[in-house]
Amino acid sequence: MMAMKHGPHAFEPVLTGAMAMNGTPLVRLSGLAKDYGEVRAVHPLDLAFEDGDFLAILGPSGCGKTTLLRMLGGFVEPSAGRIEIAGQDVTALAPEKRPTNMVFQGYGLFPHMSVRQNIGYGLRLRGLPRAEVDARVEEMIALVRLEAFAARPPSALSGGQQQRVALARALIMKPKVLLLDEPFAALDLKLRQALQDELRALHRKTGGTFVFVTHDQTEAMALANRIVVMEKGRVVQVGSAEDIYLRPASHFVSTFVGEANFLAATRAGDTVAIAGAFSFHAPGAPGQVEVGIRPERVRLGAAAETAEHRFRGRITDRLFLGAQVQYTVALDGGAAFTAVSGDAALAAGQDIAVGWNGADQWVVAQ
Amino acid sequence: MTGRIRASWRSVALMGPAAAVLGFLFLLPLVWFLVVSFYRVQLFQMIPDASLANYTKVLADYAGPIAFTAAIAAAIAAITTVLAFVVAHMIWARGGAFGAFLLGATLLTLFGGYLVKIYAWRTILGREGVINSTLVGLGLVKQPIDALLYSPTAVVLVLVSYLLPFAILPLYGALRAVDPVSIEAARDLGATPAGVLRDAVLPLCVPALATSFALCFLLTAGDFVTPRLVGGTQTFMMGNFIESQFGLRMNVPLGAAMTFTTLVTSVCVIGAAWAGLRHFLRAK
Numbered sequence: 001m002m003a004m005k006h007g008p009h010a011f012e013p014v015l016t017g018a019m020a021m022n023g024t025p026l027v028r029l030s031g032l033a034k035d036y037g038e039v040r041a042v043h044p045l046d047l048a049f050e051d052g053d054f055l056a057i058l059g060p061s062g063c064g065k066t067t068l069l070r071m072l073g074g075f076v077e078p079s080a081g082r083i084e085i086a087g088q089d090v091t092a093l094a095p096e097k098r099p100t101n102m103v104f105q106g107y108g109l110f111p112h113m114s115v116r117q118n119i120g121y122g123l124r125l126r127g128l129p130r131a132e133v134d135a136r137v138e139e140m141i142a143l144v145r146l147e148a149f150a151a152r153p154p155s156a157l158s159g160g161q162q163q164r165v166a167l168a169r170a171l172i173m174k175p176k177v178l179l180l181d182e183p184f185a186a187l188d189l190k191l192r193q194a195l196q197d198e199l200r201a202l203h204r205k206t207g208g209t210f211v212f213v214t215h216d217q218t219e220a221m222a223l224a225n226r227i228v229v230m231e232k233g234r235v236v237q238v239g240s241a242e243d244i245y246l247r248p249a250s251h252f253v254s255t256f257v258g259e260a261n262f263l264a265a266t267r268a269g270d271t272v273a274i275a276g277a278f279s280f281h282a283p284g285a286p287g288q289v290e291v292g293i294r295p296e297r298v299r300l301g302a303a304a305e306t307a308e309h310r311f312r313g314r315i316t317d318r319l320f321l322g323a324q325v326q327y328t329v330a331l332d333g334g335a336a337f338t339a340v341s342g343d344a345a346l347a348a349g350q351d352i353a354v355g356w357n358g359a360d361q362w363v364v365a366q
Numbered sequence: 367m368t369g370r371i372r373a374s375w376r377s378v379a380l381m382g383p384a385a386a387v388l389g390f391l392f393l394l395p396l397v398w399f400l401v402v403s404f405y406r407v408q409l410f411q412m413i414p415d416a417s418l419a420n421y422t423k424v425l426a427d428y429a430g431p432i433a434f435t436a437a438i439a440a441a442i443a444a445i446t447t448v449l450a451f452v453v454a455h456m457i458w459a460r461g462g463a464f465g466a467f468l469l470g471a472t473l474l475t476l477f478g479g480y481l482v483k484i485y486a487w488r489t490i491l492g493r494e495g496v497i498n499s500t501l502v503g504l505g506l507v508k509q510p511i512d513a514l515l516y517s518p519t520a521v522v523l524v525l526v527s528y529l530l531p532f533a534i535l536p537l538y539g540a541l542r543a544v545d546p547v548s549i550e551a552a553r554d555l556g557a558t559p560a561g562v563l564r565d566a567v568l569p570l571c572v573p574a575l576a577t578s579f580a581l582c583f584l585l586t587a588g589d590f591v592t593p594r595l596v597g598g599t600q601t602f603m604m605g606n607f608i609e610s611q612f613g614l615r616m617n618v619p620l621g622a623a624m625t626f627t628t629l630v631t632s633v634c635v636i637g638a639a640w641a642g643l644r645h646f647l648r649a650k
Contacts, residue, residue: 075550095553096561102554108547112569113649121565122555124650166551173555 024087026051026209027072027177032081034067041067043234044081049226054203055211056224060256064233065213066181072211073102073179086176101170102179105186107162109154115165116141116150122173136172143202144168160191167199171206180212184219196222217257221245229253245294251364254292261298261337262290264366272363276333278309280358288366297360298339300327300352307355313337318348329354403622410616420623428607428624435587435604436631438518440639442525443582449526450533450578451571457534458541469538472531480528484595487524491515491596516598524592529585533578540574541567569647576640583639587632604628 025048033044042064049055057065070076072083074095082091090098101122110118120137128136141150144164154162163183170178183199184192200223203210214220220227221241229237229244237249248254251262265274267289273279274291299307300315316336317328325344329337331354339354346352406415424432453472457465478486490496491514498510514520544567552566553559568575590605597603604624611621 073554075553095550096556096558100554102551104547104551104554106545106547108545108549108551110548110552110566110649111545117649121552125556125561169551169555 025049026053026086027211028084029072030082030084032068032071032083033079034064034071034076035079041233042071045235047228047235047238049209049211051209052207053209053211054200054223054225055209056220056227057211057213057230058215058217058220058227058257059230060215063230065215065230068230069102069179069181069211069213072177073100074098075102099176100179101173101175102181103163103166103170103183105181105183107154107166109162109165109169111154114151114153115146115157118154118165119168119172121169140168140172143171143205144198159187160195163187163195164198167202171202174206175208177209177211180210182213182215184214192219199223221257229256231256246360247362248292248364251290251292251366254362254364259295259338259340260292261295261335262292263335265289265291265363267363277311282363284363285365289363290366292362292364293337293356293360295326295338295340296324297356298329298337298341299355300329300339300341300343300346302353303341303343304353304355308357309361310353310355313352313354315346315348315350315352318346320344399622399625402619403626405619407617407619412618420620421627423620424623424627428604428627431602431604431607432628432631435628436635438521438603439583439586439632440635442522442529442586443579443639445522446526446529446533446582447537447575447578450530451537451575453530454534454537454541455567457538458544472534475531480591483528484524484592487520487527487596488515491520491523515596516600518597518601520596520598521593521601521603524596525582525586525589528592529582532581532585536574536577536581537571540571544570564647565649569649572643572647575643575647576636579639579643580636583636584632587628 027047027049029045029047031044031046032042033040034042045068057068059065067076071078074090074093074097078091082089084090085099088099095102110121113121116137119140120133123133123136141147144167146161146164146168149157149161154165157165163186167180167183180199184195187195196219199210212223225240227237227239227241227244228235229249231250231252237244237253239247244253244257248257248260254260254262263274263277265272266287267273267282267284268286270281270283271279272282272284272289272291304310311331311333313329313331315327316330319326319328321340324340324342325346327339327341327346329339329352331337337354402412403420404416404418405412406417406419407413453468457468457472459465460468488495492498493510493512493515495515497514498507501507502510548566549562552562557565587603588605590603590609593601593603593606608621608624608628611617611624
């Protein structure tokens, strides 16, 4: 998937690229499912990800994303299916026997241990020589820049610092897969962005495979090279940020990852037709469909004249957002469109041309 | 500034009633006994004195009973604390209906009084008791076993069963304060379930373990009813000897000296237990 690059730093790669080269995915989930009594939290799913992937599991709360992550870590026993990591079936293994480590949402730091003791705990359990544990702990403390806090208990740290301790405590184990459960959920926006940058830098430096769960689509798009979108216990789309944003697979994905305008259409014989407007070639199952278009891809006024698809409309609302202006446009024929434009000169009540290009639209089942 | 002064006055005022009760009913009598322990007795009259004769006599005549009392109290406290931790851990870890049932059962036993429990054990262990009549009835023994009841073992049984709920509650409280996420984190980092208990649970329970041990130890070391009712003629604890000095023998100064010697011994045992727990359960 993603070529791993290792800079001249002290850390050896967590895994060599061998797995990716011979085509075997690092993690393979087959038919993995989880039921809680009558409720199916995760429907049987198949998923594979490669060594070096930075994978986001994205979905609203209650979609089963955390259950999926906890099955990977060994904290939830699957009802069906299997989990393979680096060719080894780990489905029945306890968490302590898996080549995974987790950064928990509540961090779960040990309150009676200093930052240093927290970070070194896993290596001490492995029975490594004291000197090696100490050296690697100091290295990790430097990596997450906690030198000044190494001797303190977790209770004396801020939320962001605790988060970094939790990250260091998991990373020091050099897991084949690092699992992160809503890692930034408890932090404020500024701190979240700073830590996202740090996490991206850590992934570049240490290599390895990161899997994180989030309900925040901007976080998923900012960090991950692959995004798994889940809805009601099912995986509904897997792809890059561009894939899920520009070519969403369903109405749900369209609106979950961003704002979207829709026009009702019908598909017959691989042709999608918007009644009274235009039709275009788009293979798929016949029936009622929707044509989607992002607000920032909608062109207004003079810019619309060169667009492939054109409508007429009237601006009903204008919202100044700073860098951009958001217009609400009532199309002739009834549909209301949202358009985001850098052009602040348009006014409410104005009749205007509305257009977009075929490459910016997508079709989903209604 | 004035706010802080007012706040400190308020806390003094709030502590007042409790401090008064503790001071008048506990500290003052204790100081009085400390003074009296240096008195002497002549013809059943206390004569003010500053003699160490009472302490010399205690060390000469009662070193054995004090050591026995400390040993049996330490054993009872240790057994109770361990059992209580097991029960508290079951209540905490299982949760759900079973945990609620165990917690309810623990609280329910507090409804039975101290003497009620002693007599219940006499019924179980006595000559005509449940165990002996079963054994005789089955023909396993010819004569009822007297040693079941009047023995140190019976004292241990009665006091452990009596003290158990008092030890379970603080331990359960301590376990409830353990962050369940840190338990999962320990597993994730390679700890077995036993390792989790050792590294992530027990160290956080040290204050509660020490409290349980101290509570059980002190209640046992000061007890004189249980040894009299189920201990038989061989099991005399310091409580019995002290009681007889204050009662029959009317030698309050010697009784006070025995009290203080037992008190100092108890403080040493509890201090040692606390230090030991802290040492063995520290984060490494």
